[in-house]
Amino acid sequence: MGLNLSPDTSLPCRWAPADDALYRAYHDEEWGVPEYDPRALWEKLQLDGMQAGLSWITILRKRENMREEFEGFVPERIARWDQERIEKALQNPGIIRSPKKIQAMIGNARAYLAMQENGDDFSEWLWAFTGGRPIVNQLRDVSEVPAKTPLSEDVSKALKQKGFKFCGPVIVYAFMQAVGMVNDHETRCPRHKEVQEKHA
Template sequence: MTDSRCAWCGTDPLYVHYHDTEWGVPEYDARALWEKLVLDGFQAGLAWITILRKREAFRAAFDGFDPDKVARYGDADRARLMADPGIVRSGAKINAAIKGARIWLDMRERGEDFTAFLWDFVEGRPVQNAWTSMAELPAQTPASVAMAKALKARGFNFCGPVIVYAFMQATGMVNDHVTGCFRHAEVRAFGGGARI
């Protein structure tokens, strides 16, 4: 713990701000959830701070993560993204993002709510954990294993159980701020509402 914060964010101002304002706050917007899932996929094999530092460049490169636009990307867009030094230039991850946008749109067209689909794995309400140290936090849970399996069954890529658990933490599906962190109680208050 540093200054009553979870130790993982260290002292980097960007990371501290992310921890203090965003990490663990319940997210219910379907587009924002897809963006975070894509960014967590790009994180695979990298540190989250790397993605956080590039997030605005990612948003510019991927048209604000508008699934309607990203789903229409073709070879020229792939080449443009592979040449963009502001993002992680991985052909497999870029292709996964484009494919994911198409799946997201297909779900919407079939009347499926992406938000409800994801939040159903925690019964529509944030899981309130009470870890006292970072060492207690799991890398994955049965819920993240189930969500990863369901996402993969839909055709999403770069969404294994560990990546999905990080996504669940980031989007407030679980409150994994340790109990000594000042954000634990604040984030817990965000999750006290009715199930979606």
């Protein structure tokens, strides 16, 4: 009778609506895929920090504008920002215009560079919390996804000790999901198995 549309094996995560092409593409192509590039990891942490108090789709829709305004999220560039440059960015309606979040990003760029200068690779440092491999969860429904975990609390605490801001345990867990440190695709979602097999 045609394709098998068993709810246990073939439907994407319920949080990725089929009628939102941008959101679905993010789910299908990016979310949960293990990321090991240190600069890309730093960018994603900044975007999750920008999300605080907002929905992720708001950030996703502004992401390209923010990449342009924030100079490609290159820490070496952001670390040099002064008040004049902040004021310029705040005139851009295409970004999240929060002085507090932008100041935090500048501080986070400096924290990232300080780690680099001390010989800590940001990617290796982060992935060490999971033993260098994704944690594969077996969640049947998005309602089972925790807001934070003991591990995200540990990572958050360690980031703060390094000088990072806007990195509480809830933000950090969302970050860990997005960059594939944990595989939180629902087990019914094809991406759960695809990501696991490709990045085992």
